Amino acid sequence: MHLDEGKEKFIQAWGTLGSAWGINKAMGQIHALLLISENALSTEDIMEQLQISRGNANMNIRGLMDWGIVYKAYMPGERKEFFTTGKDVLELARQVSRERRRREIEPVMRVLEELQQVSEGEEKEVAHFKAVTRDLQGFTKQVDGALDKFIRSDKNWFFQVLMKMMS
Numbered sequence: 001m002h003l004d005e006g007k008e009k010f011i012q013a014w015g016t017l018g019s020a021w022g023i024n025k026a027m028g029q030i031h032a033l034l035l036i037s038e039n040a041l042s043t044e045d046i047m048e049q050l051q052i053s054r055g056n057a058n059m060n061i062r063g064l065m066d067w068g069i070v071y072k073a074y075m076p077g078e079r080k081e082f083f084t085t086g087k088d089v090l091e092l093a094r095q096v097s098r099e100r101r102r103r104e105i106e107p108v109m110r111v112l113e114e115l116q117q118v119s120e121g122e123e124k125e126v127a128h129f130k131a132v133t134r135d136l137q138g139f140t141k142q143v144d145g146a147l148d149k150f151i152r153s154d155k156n157w158f159f160q161v162l163m164k165m166m167s
Helices: 003-021 025-036 043-050 054-067 089-115 123-152 155-166
Strands: 071-073 082-084
Touching: 003 025, 025 043, 025 054, 043 054, 054 089, 089 123
Parallel strands: none
Antiparallel strands: 071 082
16 A cells, blocks of 8 residues: 555544544544644645645644644744644543533533432422432443543553553
């Protein structure tokens, strides 16, 4: 397989995978391109290589910056903005986990906490409702705790836990 073909396959696969961790396909493709690029890229570079519009590129670059996984890179003597991403896959996974926690887990935890205040209605139904939402709340807290440990972990801890799980 030629390098260009490999890059294209990776960009397409990463774009598709992106939807599994909460970003759209174009954001995933831009991130993939930055991940495999040795040097920072300008918006024009990204537009050209992915064959996307300026608006699409700008909107998705900003979205990736909001996720904390793409950064502006200063290029001496250049007027254009350049962008890059970290190459440490474990750190990328931690950052995505932090954002998913902030965007998904924390709001659910707040709602589940609030739902424990339900008190009006048929007593049996209220008790059932509160029991189910309390169980969900407990599970969500466990998931949040596991995410927190992963986010704060170092590479050695993560791989030790992974190896224990596999054996």
